[in-house]
Amino acid sequence: MKHLHLLCTLLFGVAVFLFFGLAYPHHLHYQEQYQLFLFDSTYVWEIVKQPGGVVDLLGRFCTQFLLFAWVGAGIIALLLSAVQLLMLRLFKVHSSQFIVHSSYGLSFVPSFLLWLFLLDENALLSGVWAVLLTLLIAWAIVKLTKSWMRRVLLIIAIPVLYILVGPVCFPIPIESLWHGIHYYRYPMVFPWLLWAAAFSAFVLIFAIRFFNRKVTASNRLVLALCSFALVAAIMGVLVWKNANFKAEKVMQYDFMACHQQWNRILETVNAEKPNNQIGVTVQNLALAMRGMLLEHMFDYNQNSIHGLLPDVKTDATSPMPTAEAFYQLGMINVAQRTVFEAQEAILDFQKSGRCYKRLAQTNLINGQYEVARKYLMALQKTLFYRDWANETLPLLGNEKAIASHPEYGRLRQCAYNEDFYFSDHVTPEMLESLYFRNTVNRMAYQYLLAYCMLTGDRERYNHIISKEQ
Numbered sequence: 001m002k003h004l005h006l007l008c009t010l011l012f013g014v015a016v017f018l019f020f021g022l023a024y025p026h027h028l029h030y031q032e033q034y035q036l037f038l039f040d041s042t043y044v045w046e047i048v049k050q051p052g053g054v055v056d057l058l059g060r061f062c063t064q065f066l067l068f069a070w071v072g073a074g075i076i077a078l079l080l081s082a083v084q085l086l087m088l089r090l091f092k093v094h095s096s097q098f099i100v101h102s103s104y105g106l107s108f109v110p111s112f113l114l115w116l117f118l119l120d121e122n123a124l125l126s127g128v129w130a131v132l133l134t135l136l137i138a139w140a141i142v143k144l145t146k147s148w149m150r151r152v153l154l155i156i157a158i159p160v161l162y163i164l165v166g167p168v169c170f171p172i173p174i175e176s177l178w179h180g181i182h183y184y185r186y187p188m189v190f191p192w193l194l195w196a197a198a199f200s201a202f203v204l205i206f207a208i209r210f211f212n213r214k215v216t217a218s219n220r221l222v223l224a225l226c227s228f229a230l231v232a233a234i235m236g237v238l239v240w241k242n243a244n245f246k247a248e249k250v251m252q253y254d255f256m257a258c259h260q261q262w263n264r265i266l267e268t269v270n271a272e273k274p275n276n277q278i279g280v281t282v283q284n285l286a287l288a289m290r291g292m293l294l295e296h297m298f299d300y301n302q303n304s305i306h307g308l309l310p311d312v313k314t315d316a317t318s319p320m321p322t323a324e325a326f327y328q329l330g331m332i333n334v335a336q337r338t339v340f341e342a343q344e345a346i347l348d349f350q351k352s353g354r355c356y357k358r359l360a361q362t363n364l365i366n367g368q369y370e371v372a373r374k375y376l377m378a379l380q381k382t383l384f385y386r387d388w389a390n391e392t393l394p395l396l397g398n399e400k401a402i403a404s405h406p407e408y409g410r411l412r413q414c415a416y417n418e419d420f421y422f423s424d425h426v427t428p429e430m431l432e433s434l435y436f437r438n439t440v441n442r443m444a445y446q447y448l449l450a451y452c453m454l455t456g457d458r459e460r461y462n463h464i465i466s467k468e469q
Contacts, residue, residue: 005088005104008228009081012108015236016115017077024243025069026251027121032066033258034185034316036351038381052126055133055165056182059126064353067384076118079128084111086135090205093142105227106204110135112235113197119243120184120193121251122347127183127194130165135201185348249274253282254317257324258354262286273301280307281321284450289328293446297453305454308447312338316345320354327358329444330414330434336362351378353385360392365412369396414441428452428460436467 020028037060047057062079066072087107114131117123184191253274256265265286274280280303287293287300303310309326312319319342326335336359343355360375373396379389395401395408403409416434428451435444445464452461 004225008104008108009084012084012111012232013077013081016080017073019239020073020076021070023245024119024248025073026248026255027119028066028069028072029255030121030251030317031063031125032072033354034346034350034352035060035063036353036356036378036382037061037064038378039383040381043381050182052130052165052182055126055129058129059124059182062125062129064383076125076128079125079132080111080114083114083128083132083135084108086132086139087111087201087204089139090135090142090201091208093139103208103227105229105231106208108228108231108235109204110197110201112231112239113193113200115235115239116242117191117193117197119239121244121247122185122189123191123194124183124185124348127191130183131194131198131201133165134198185346187348246276250276250278253279254321257282257285257321260289262289266290266292269300275301277303277306277310278318278321281310281325284308285321285325285328288443288446288450291442291446293450294453297450302454305451308450308454312341314341314345316342316347316352323358327362327411329431329447330411330416330438330441331430332362332365332411332415336366353379353382357385357388360389361408364392364395364402365408365415372396414438414444428455428457432460432464435464 044057047053047060050056062072062075065075084107087110088104091103091107110131114128117127118125183194252268253265256268262285265282269279269283269286274283280301283300284293284297284302284307287296301307310318310322312322319338323335323338323342326332326338339355339358339362343352343359346352356375356379360372360379363369363372363375373393376389376393376396379385380393382389395405402412414434414437416437428448431444431448431451435441435448439445449461449464452458452464
C-alpha cells in the first residue's frame, strides 16, 4: 500500500508537470513578467513585515523561476504533491489504516482545488504556500507533541500562522484582510477556490475522524484505487474544462513578441491564423520585421487599423505588444510611456522585470543615462536579469558604443528628433513624419502604407509611392 500511495502521488505530480509545461506554459511566463523579485534586504523586509508576508515572499521567490516554463511546472508539481502528502499524513494521524486506505483519493482534493485555483492567471503562488505551510504546522503539532501540549501549541500557532501565511489559516472578521492580500492579483477579489482548498482540508480531516470505521483488510487495495480513480477523474475533467486555453494562446503571442521570436510567430500564424487583437498586432509586427507586411498582410486576418497599432488601454497586458511595435518602429518616447503606464496598471502594485528592462532600453536610447542606470541597478539585484544589466551598464554615456550597437544605434537613428502632439490614436501623419525623417526606416514605410491600404486612403498611398520612386 505504501508503494501504491507513492505511485499515485508520482502520477499526480507528473500530470501537473506535463499540464503546465505543455498546455499552460505561457500562463507561467505571464506570472513571471508582472513581478520583480530583488535580492535586497529592504525589499524582503517590506514584504515579510506584513501579515502573510512570509508566504508572499516564498511565492514571489518561486515566481521568478516561471521565466522557464518547465522549471515553473516542476515547482508547481512539487508544491501540489507536497500538499497531498501532508493531507495523507494527517489522515493517518486521525484515523485507522483501514479508513486511510479506503478514503485515500480524498487526500488529493485540496491539491486538485489548488490546481483549479492556479488556472487563473491572476492567482498567485503565495496562496499555495499558505495552504502548504498551514498543513505542515498542523501535522507537526499533532505528530510531534502530546495531547495536552497540542492545545497549548494550537493557541500559539494561530497568531503565528496569521503572521506567516495570512488569513487562509483561519477567518478573521476584518474586512480589509478577510480574503487575504497576497493570494490574488486583484486585491479586492475573493479567491474562493483557494479558500475552498483550505476549507476542504479541515472538512476532510474532521470527516475522517468522524467516520473512523473499519473495513475488511481484503478491500484496502480496491478501495484505495477506486477512491483515487474517482477523485482523479472528476477533478481532471474540471481542470480541463476550466483551463483558459484562449488566454493561453494570447499570452503565447505576447511572449513571442517580448522575446522577438519573429520566425516562430510566422510559423504559428501560418498554422492557425489569430483572430484576437493581440494576436493580429503581433502577427503584423512579425511580418513587418521580416519585410513581408505589404505583400502578405491580407493573407491573414486583419482587425482594420487596430491590427497595426491599437489604441492603448489602461491595463497591464494589452498595451505590451503595441509598445513592442512602437519600440521597433523607432517611436521610443511613445513606447516608453506605454510601458510605464502598463507597469503602473499592475493591480497588486508590483513592478515588472520585463517593463524595467524595456524602460532601461528606452532611456538609454534617449540619452537619459541616469534614469537608465536606476533601472539597471535594480535589475542587477535579480537572478535572471542580472547578466543583461551588467552587459548594458557599460553602454551608459558611451555614444560610440551605442551608435555601433545593432539595435540601439538603429533605433536612435529612427527616432523622432522634434516634439509634436501625440494623440492616443496613431495617425498616418505620425507614421509619415517618422518615415520621412529617415527613409531607411523600412518598417515605418510598411506600417504607413499598410495604414493607407486598411483605411482606403488611395491619395496618400500614391503620394508616398511617388516619393519612393
